[in-house]
Amino acid sequence: MSDATPGLEERRARGPVRRKGIGPSPSGWLDPRGRALGSWAFAVNRVTGLGLLFYLYLHLGVLSMLLAGESAWNGFLELATTTVFLLLDVLLLFGLLYHGLNGVRIALVGSGVVPNRQRALFWAGAVVGGLVLAYGALHILGST
Amino acid sequence: MSTRAPRAPAAHVLIVGGGGTGGALAHDLALRGLKVTLVERGELTSGTTGRHHGLLHSGARYAVHDRESAVECIEENTILRRICPGSFEENDGLFVGLDDEDMAYLEVFLQGCADCGIPTQVLRPDEALRLEPNLNPDLKVAVRVPDGTMDAMRMPLRFFATAAHNGADIRPYMEVTDLIVHDRVVSGAVVHDHVTGRDGEIHADVVVNATGPWSEQIARMAEVEVPIQPSPGVLLALRGRLCNMVVNRLHTSGDGDIVVPQRALSIVGTSSWTVDDPDDLDVPQDHVDRMVEEGSKLIPAVRQAEFRAAWSAARPLIGSTDESATSGRELSRTFKTYDHKETDAVEGFVTLTGGKGTTLRGMAELCTNVICGKLGIEAECRTRDTVLLPHTAHYAA
Amino acid sequence: MVTAAEATVARPAEAVQVDVVELAETRRFRVFRFKRDDRAPHFDTFEVPIGPRTTLLEALRWIQLKRDRTLAMRHSCLHASCGTCGVLANGREVLMCVTNVRELGREITVEPLANIPVLTDIVVDMREFYARFPDVHPYVRESELVLQSETPEGIDRSVRYEDCIECGLCVSACPIVATSDRYVGPAALAAAQRLAEEPRGVDTEDVLDWADHEDGVWRCHAAFECTAACPSNVNPAARIMALRGVLVGGRLRFPGRRGSA
Numbered sequence: 001m002s003d004a005t006p007g008l009e010e011r012r013a014r015g016p017v018r019r020k021g022i023g024p025s026p027s028g029w030l031d032p033r034g035r036a037l038g039s040w041a042f043a044v045n046r047v048t049g050l051g052l053l054f055y056l057y058l059h060l061g062v063l064s065m066l067l068a069g070e071s072a073w074n075g076f077l078e079l080a081t082t083t084v085f086l087l088l089d090v091l092l093l094f095g096l097l098y099h100g101l102n103g104v105r106i107a108l109v110g111s112g113v114v115p116n117r118q119r120a121l122f123w124a125g126a127v128v129g130g131l132v133l134a135y136g137a138l139h140i141l142g143s144t
Numbered sequence: 145m146s147t148r149a150p151r152a153p154a155a156h157v158l159i160v161g162g163g164g165t166g167g168a169l170a171h172d173l174a175l176r177g178l179k180v181t182l183v184e185r186g187e188l189t190s191g192t193t194g195r196h197h198g199l200l201h202s203g204a205r206y207a208v209h210d211r212e213s214a215v216e217c218i219e220e221n222t223i224l225r226r227i228c229p230g231s232f233e234e235n236d237g238l239f240v241g242l243d244d245e246d247m248a249y250l251e252v253f254l255q256g257c258a259d260c261g262i263p264t265q266v267l268r269p270d271e272a273l274r275l276e277p278n279l280n281p282d283l284k285v286a287v288r289v290p291d292g293t294m295d296a297m298r299m300p301l302r303f304f305a306t307a308a309h310n311g312a313d314i315r316p317y318m319e320v321t322d323l324i325v326h327d328r329v330v331s332g333a334v335v336h337d338h339v340t341g342r343d344g345e346i347h348a349d350v351v352v353n354a355t356g357p358w359s360e361q362i363a364r365m366a367e368v369e370v371p372i373q374p375s376p377g378v379l380l381a382l383r384g385r386l387c388n389m390v391v392n393r394l395h396t397s398g399d400g401d402i403v404v405p406q407r408a409l410s411i412v413g414t415s416s417w418t419v420d421d422p423d424d425l426d427v428p429q430d431h432v433d434r435m436v437e438e439g440s441k442l443i444p445a446v447r448q449a450e451f452r453a454a455w456s457a458a459r460p461l462i463g464s465t466d467e468s469a470t471s472g473r474e475l476s477r478t479f480k481t482y483d484h485k486e487t488d489a490v491e492g493f494v495t496l497t498g499g500k501g502t503t504l505r506g507m508a509e510l511c512t513n514v515i516c517g518k519l520g521i522e523a524e525c526r527t528r529d530t531v532l533l534p535h536t537a538h539y540a541a
Numbered sequence: 542m543v544t545a546a547e548a549t550v551a552r553p554a555e556a557v558q559v560d561v562v563e564l565a566e567t568r569r570f571r572v573f574r575f576k577r578d579d580r581a582p583h584f585d586t587f588e589v590p591i592g593p594r595t596t597l598l599e600a601l602r603w604i605q606l607k608r609d610r611t612l613a614m615r616h617s618c619l620h621a622s623c624g625t626c627g628v629l630a631n632g633r634e635v636l637m638c639v640t641n642v643r644e645l646g647r648e649i650t651v652e653p654l655a656n657i658p659v660l661t662d663i664v665v666d667m668r669e670f671y672a673r674f675p676d677v678h679p680y681v682r683e684s685e686l687v688l689q690s691e692t693p694e695g696i697d698r699s700v701r702y703e704d705c706i707e708c709g710l711c712v713s714a715c716p717i718v719a720t721s722d723r724y725v726g727p728a729a730l731a732a733a734q735r736l737a738e739e740p741r742g743v744d745t746e747d748v749l750d751w752a753d754h755e756d757g758v759w760r761c762h763a764a765f766e767c768t769a770a771c772p773s774n775v776n777p778a779a780r781i782m783a784l785r786g787v788l789v790g791g792r793l794r795f796p797g798r799r800g801s802a
Contacts, residue, residue: 007577010577011577011660013577014658014666015575015577015658015659015660015661015666016575016582016658016659017655017656017657017658017659018573018629018652018653018654018655018656018659019655019656019719020632020655020716020719021719029716029717029719029720029764030716031632031716031719035766036765036766036769037765038763038764038765038766038768038769038778039714039716039764039765039766039769041764041765042716042762042763042764042765043716043764106763109763109782110761110763110782110785111782111785111786111789111790112782112783112784112785112786112787112789112790113786115778115779115780115782115783115786116776116779118763118765118778
């Protein structure tokens, strides 16, 4: 009669899973190799989202300086007018614009209203956002 | 089902080869209560079975010169539609006549189909063009036949899935490196498992060689010969669904005379030559060019369609391997079971080979009868009416 | 775009048969290897002769036949119809049988698809892929080809196979599948949308209920990687959004079958 064919349990067991990503497993959403426009948009959306969240805490922390009195606040205002800080402001503006406009894009596409136009929407948003960013950057940096 | 008293543990059959042949055989054997193990060196249907153009044959192509094959095809065509519902593009097919030579063939073609039980319907050019607007507008006649399209992998996979559901042990990525033979009795095989990397042995009462064009390589391990002539042909896949019906040329089999629709692709085929090693197939440029040339006579849009793929597949043709078979087209497309006890005085070894994608179930019935006869098992074949599980069942954990 | 008339198909077998003095053009392949008895996967490197139209599958088959018979791989139809030969080539999802090696650069890294457990070497175990699908999903549909043509007598409508060839490239590409084993994934959701669009006897409400779940249609984050990776024009991303549209608005609107997202 027959012997059991070799390797049955090993075949049934779950093998290793290759995950994309720049690091350990939960980074699977962030892998630059072979990505198309849509997933770059998605990845940058996540990064700006995290960035804006971080900024929110920073902002609240800064506002709490008001409780520490006038001199602390004035010290902060001096810092806030340096070029580096203003550049960071421009970066913040970019983050807000990107996240906001891409959010509109996602809402339109993701609710099934315009499911087939995601690339066109991205570039339309990029144009609008680019113009507003340019205008904003000029004013922010021009205020030095 | 057998109604005898409870018997000894079921006889064990080891099938070597995981193409349509092996799958259908595993299914029939499992239904009749035998224990089945099937080993295949790669993915199921990765040999010849998965590569064909997917024609669900009406048999019309063979009605004049290979009647045995034609009758097998039309019978199995009908059975397959019954046992594999939802697995075919069932749009029928056309045999298109373009010139005087084709027209001269028409009568003998219709007679041949009638003799083989293949229903036909003669259409005028305008009728044919209404059905298939992309046809060559200069066609002279078209004959409708019950051709169809099958998914060359997923249809056979239903046989594997049902066999496994009925207890068969299906093992892809397990390669037979030798047969276990003592005193001209084959009692099993030495296998290398490509999943674990280990070697092992499988013992069985009967070993079946179902390796298609590789039959000779396995047969050699038992020191027997099978008259298999590997005979490849080139196929071409083009982007765009150029027809819903299968489109054939109304003449004796020749190169590039069929266009088979598959999803959003059109497959143009095929050609024929002979080789010794079915693993060493090239794709001759002149054959590809001929596909385009002949295919565009049937459907002019073939010439400008976007290229997707070109490949070769080796038919397992039964016949002598001598010089008379130079192109392979002279050999019959029928199938045969070789019980090597009778042909070579080697016990425990059977080869099932030849055939076409459409005749897999019929081949298996014939061979299973032989195997049951060898083992003294009385059990009726039930594969004609057993509806198969969907192909996705093969992947159920 | 290469038309049928322009297609040239010289193969590596021809390159190998030339006189040894003539150097065949070669590429270096780094191939992922894993057998169950191994502690960990590793990469093997091979130099493979190629021709002008050599596909990735042909190159790997050359390795398998001439260098290492233990190299396991999946293939069947050789023309992007069975969907079995999906791999990651330099980190990108491709079907081996229709990928020309010249598109891949001088050194080519071949790995199994992501997010699906490896069975052996570059072969993945598709059981988890299929487990995500709704229970019933027929794969024959109405043919949209040449709608002005008639059908033969006795045949009501022309049919064809669904575009989806169940290759798993979309599941491998999806960044959400990469971080969640519970998300059913783009292939399954696209199949569900096709059922909602053309029921073929399946209860549409059941399908929509199945999709309307936190691990169903709502888990998608609109990365569109699935549509970019699909070799068969399924456009899963747009289909997922269309399903959402149905669930949100109660009306099915799918603007066209050719993926243009």
